[in-house]
Ligand SMILES: CC(=O)SCCNC(=O)CCNC(=O)[C@H](O)C(C)(C)COP(=O)(O)OP(=O)(O)OC[C@H]1O[C@@H](n2cnc3c(N)ncnc32)[C@H](O)[C@@H]1OP(=O)(O)O
Ligand SMILES: O=C(O)CCC(=O)C(=O)O
């Protein structure tokens with residue numbers, strides 16, 4: 001066999017023979033849940049642990065309704081034992097009659113469980129640290145005690161007809177045998193889900209994939225995952241968890257949570273729409289992401305980061321001339337995400353010295369001016385010259401183009417085409 005045929009064979013075993021989306025799930029991977037995942041939004045639990053967060057009842061209700069409208073499967077709320085108002089808020093959200101199931105999050109203790117089951121929640125997420133750090137310095141209990149109290153809490157919550165999830169906190173720094181034993185125990189007594197939590201954000205995607213695969217061989221219930229972002233792996237870890245067979249991912253709006261937070265809802269949607277476009281588009285109202293992020297950003301008094309997936313101000317802005325030319329010909333050249341899927345627009349940032357004549361020609365067309373290609377190249381050179389001296393904005397470029405046009409011997413005005421799409425309306429330092 002020739003060398004190129006060999007290579008083709010190898011690539012086909014990785015991506016499949018005629019896969020339309022090479023970044024989609026591997027069809028041969030029968031355990032993958034990339035095409036069949038669920039979201040547990042924890043903005044109102046983990047997110048409340050973000051340094052800046054304070055949500056009053058009204059704001060919690062507004063956020064819960066927005067998440068429900070977006071289509072998250074579950075909404076996780078702060079423990080009702082955290083404070084009197086936390087308990088009342090939990091009860092109030094349970095009474096809203098949302099489509100999303102309402103969960104609350106408690107310690108692995110009967111005192112907490114007794115309060116939780118009275119709030120009206122659909123499910124209880126119970127957690128206890130299993131790493132030696134947490135066993136020694138947080139609750140001080142050994143694995144036998146943990147297993148005993150887990151069984152007691154799970155059986156009690158189940159007896160009330162409420163969903164129950166058991167999670168080991170700090171799973172990736174826990175002993176694997178301890179982990180598998182406790183998960184096996186809780187699975188046997190009918191827990192609805194088990195949770196893996198990368199509490200300190202230490203895990204990498206390969207470790208996640210391996211742990212989920214191993215856990216899949218031990219339990220028959222669904223697996224939920226919770227990833228902190230301390231080392232920047234929260235989205236990648238969530239994706240690999242789904243590839244390994246986890247079913248549910250914890251997210252929060254903008255990723256808010258303890259320290260620098262967890263897997264962000266918007267960022268995960270960006271990853272998942274590439275891998276499972278039909279599933280994601282049919283299940284979630286993606287055009288609502290911007291409004292939800294603005295709602296939460298305002299509530300916790302932060303700005304949306306400039307490089308945020310989807311909604312960062314430059315997420316769909318193309319600048320360099322080589323990029324702009326290709327984008328104008330076919331947006332897929334430099335975009336893996338289609339901004340329109342999220343109710344956003346793309347923008348060609350041509351007011352700078354990295355621009356090229358193709359980008360300037362598109363602006364000339366938008367201004368309804370008639371220039372030959374050679375004339376556009378000439379005016380592009382002038383724009384670049386000015387761009388070497390100082391930052392430019394659209395007005396600068398428009399005046400250079402218009403002055404150039406006026407200076408031509410017989411300027412011809414093209415008929416106005418009102419269907420021309422304006423560039424995206426994100427206000428930047430360099431745009432109007
Ligand atoms: C990784 C995570 O994010 S887990 C979720 C974190 N969420 C929260 O902490 C919710 C908000 N917390 C609170 O309001 C309070 O911490 C409360 C009400 C839960 C407890 O308050 P306090 O009784 O004053 O205890 P404190 O917060 O100082 O310490 C935690 C207590 O919980 C115990 N504990 C910690 N984790 C667990 C657990 N998973 N299961 C059972 N007990 C636990 C500790 O042993 C400690 O009890 P102790 O003081 O008797 O030793
Ligand atoms: O309950 C869980 O699975 C996660 C708890 C948590 O927030 C964490 O471990 O970081």
Ligand SMILES: [Zn+2]
Pocket residue numbers: 046199226228257258262
């Ligand atoms: Zn967490």
